[in-house]
Amino acid sequence: MTRIFDDPADFADDQLAGFLDLYTDRVRGVPGGVVSYRTGTPQVGVVIGGGSGHYPAFCGTVGPGFATGAVVGNIFTSPWAAPAYSVGKAADQGKGVIFSFGNYAGDVMNFGIAAERLRAEGIDTRIVIVTDDVASAEEQEKRRGIAGDFTVFKVMGAAAAEGVGIDEVERLGRAANAATRTLGVAFSGATLPGEDEPLFTVPDGHLGLGLGIHGEPGIRDVAMLPARELADLLVDEVLKNAPPGAGRRIGTILNGLGTTKYEELFLLWGHVASRLRDAGYEVVDPEVGELVTSLDMGGCSLTLMWLDDELDPLWRADAYTPAYRKAAAPVAELRAPTADEEAEADAVVTAPEATDAARNLATTVRASLDVMATVLTDNEHELGRIDAVAGDGDHGRGMLKGITAAVDRVGAQGDQVGGAWRLARAGQAWAERAGGTSGVLWGAALESFGRALGDSAQDYPAAEVTRGVRAFADAIVELGGAKLGDKTLLDALLPFVDELEARVGDGEELAPAWRAAASVATAAGKATSDMRPRIGRARPLAEKSVGTPDAGATSMALIVTAVGSVLEGK
């Protein structure tokens, strides 16, 4: 609902006044709209426009690399010819003016009249009409203009900024329009300032396929879809309407109409992007956000512009406007860490001197990691299956990724390192590669284990190892936020550590104490079947998990059992 206004009748003028105040350092108001301050070099004027209520369309994209001026009509209403004339005249820098706008009768008429008047005054004036909405008509020239405004204006703005002449800017604008297709869906209507009811509605639990940005009827109402299916629908319908001779490079916009928010658009984008890539498209500089809105309307649209060698650089070009700012340089300066750099970082930190006892310990650590890798490989699918009952089913894979990274890192170490150092480095590799919370926890726990031991001891008696195991568990308790009974790996781990501490405290040798504690862990892991998860899962899933043990507790039991066999020398 639109809530902030004084006199609703003055809404469009009042909001424009605030906009002009805010961006007074880069645009100026003229009767009927906004014109960008100029750069040193005269360029073709690209004057866009239409009704208000669509911000950033239209005045939000006035600036270097984009539009030269914007005509600002009333809310959802085409501006009259006089403001178009006034903005066009102010935007002319002696190289002519191109009016560009979505295909609505009022705009066509009014910009047309304005163009005639400007021509009569000797200003070369052209018109490029945007017709991207595939839902509105079969023939492209009869279609409405919606978010495809953005691609067409962007191409012309970039061409004009390069100093190209008016014939060429017009030609490129027409080429951009011919290459652009959009389909939108609406979830809910927009409310005009001062009104209590929306201007139009969409039936509850439905989406209006192809509904226009002012509520113009679309193709049909469809029952609301999950995001993945919505992405399929949008992609399929737009691709079905691809222009003749379309290639495989596409500029892409996923546009929010007002109350469909960024998180929703990102979520949808994930599906749209993979769907487009699966179909063999190269997605060039996608834009996901609010570019052409309709006040508080709910919905979104997908725009594709098929790029050739001419349109491609214009779509990618820099721009700097109030609402749209793009620059290649800051991104070009950034770099992802390469595998070499990660390895390099490892090499920089050298292992401390290790005692003989610490080097012996390192042998046990390596053997333990190796059996962990074996047991996790053998059980990958079963762990995945258990996890899928009430989770995302990736536990087996995540653990395998972690242990593999740990084993690889350890394999790259020389034989002179101590066991504590080895454990800590294994933990770092695990955390970096495994992903997910359990990867973080396992990594941190292994690091803690190592740090608790150190590589300077002359001996690593059972009590010392047990202290390391407790540090391992403490890290998970601390970082994980779970406690006993929450149906997590702690439900196997804590009984294991308690049992180990008790037995070692009573003077038992490490190997038999570990073996007994591992049995406790195995039983405790199985007993998690009866539990309801208390963190990290939605309630319906929590119920669903009853009857299945926790995947993390299960893998923990498998691991301590396997390590027990190493300690026993088996």
Added chain:
Amino acid sequence: MTRIFDDPADFADDQLAGFLDLYTDRVRGVPGGVVSYRTGTPQVGVVIGGGSGHYPAFCGTVGPGFATGAVVGNIFTSPWAAPAYSVGKAADQGKGVIFSFGNYAGDVMNFGIAAERLRAEGIDTRIVIVTDDVASAEEQEKRRGIAGDFTVFKVMGAAAAEGVGIDEVERLGRAANAATRTLGVAFSGATLPGEDEPLFTVPDGHLGLGLGIHGEPGIRDVAMLPARELADLLVDEVLKNAPPGAGRRIGTILNGLGTTKYEELFLLWGHVASRLRDAGYEVVDPEVGELVTSLDMGGCSLTLMWLDDELDPLWRADAYTPAYRKAAAPVAELRAPTADEEAEADAVVTAPEATDAARNLATTVRASLDVMATVLTDNEHELGRIDAVAGDGDHGRGMLKGITAAVDRVGAQGDQVGGAWRLARAGQAWAERAGGTSGVLWGAALESFGRALGDSAQDYPAAEVTRGVRAFADAIVELGGAKLGDKTLLDALLPFVDELEARVGDGEELAPAWRAAASVATAAGKATSDMRPRIGRARPLAEKSVGTPDAGATSMALIVTAVGSVLEGK
């Protein structure tokens, strides 16, 4: 309402996956969040975070000149310690890490644990808590963090990008927080993915003063205010809470919470800016838009950061992140037009000499415009309703704006002008103010009417007035591009003119002929119910309009009927 998702339980992860796909050229995902790719020079890591659902907070502001990493929690839920630890570790470039987040118990605890763990691993880790919400507590250290997150993070990001050490970045962050105050208002609650009802509500027709971004209680509910009073309330309350020793330079944010849109924020900004300037403040680089949101929550907040010589350049500094991009250079290249360029002669057009007959005609014109204003005021909502069936619903409003402008212009004229001049000026005023297609047509038609008559005649017999009416109609035919049967105002106007011409041609007096023609117009206007619009509307919409008369034809019939009463002397 939140509509786009697959499994609501996976919403936060799924939207993050889409975000990472979109910005894969500048950020990388790590367990629990996002880290910026690095520039060449290592810098202090500024790691921000909190729950999801607040985009651009928090991952939208990761990038050069702003945050180094963001921890991404579940929707409206503090992240656990493990992800905070994981992101902090990945963001460390060897110069230490600062965790910064809004003051919520869960965040304080979990970031605290993560910081302890990082310190244990030798990473210098600091914490800067944001406490800007003046509505939440008296003492600043007990206050919640809301949109002031943005100023505090920005200052630290800028300082870190300059290569400053961790002590200094921490100190500047604390200084920024100490200098920042925010007050928010809520109009409506946010809906979690998968839920049908909002998480919290605001009573209808009210605003929640100081209501938190997750619905935490505010100061009180207040009856909804006009924009100007809302601006006063926000400015007064924030200024009342100015920090000790506050100066006159302020960085400013007017933040939209999700469904309060740009146009509304610009409108409000106009009032906020003038109020701040009137109070003697220098507003530095204001930001108006969506910076810290709450899904589809309605509302806004005003943040002021009092600047000193230290904070000022950090607030102004360049940044380049997915959602926030700022560069001084492109604006510095622009220049306002010079006085010469600006000089646009507003030719003062004086009214021509008018005969007595023309001055008499002017009286009738004024009376006619007055009754038009009355009938359009009385029918504004009904015309809007009719128009909304298959149009944008603004016909009533547009006509009222036009006639009001015309009446005002006429009211400013002396008594010595002729009726033709008066009609022409009324038409210009109408066109300038009404906007939209019907504004163009009405304005141009009234101008043509006046031009056809002239103010030099000694008499204005019925045949002469009828000629003027025909010129009025011709202008609409010419400019509008519609014809009879297209379901436009012509379907009332042309039968009216035909009838009037026929009767006057047969020697009937103007008043009865006009009255009879108005009856024809009324019947013809009603008969447009059966028609399908043939221009100005998308084809699917045309079908929907069948059964409802055309709004333009309806208002035309109302107007000629009302003017008829003037001619009859009623």
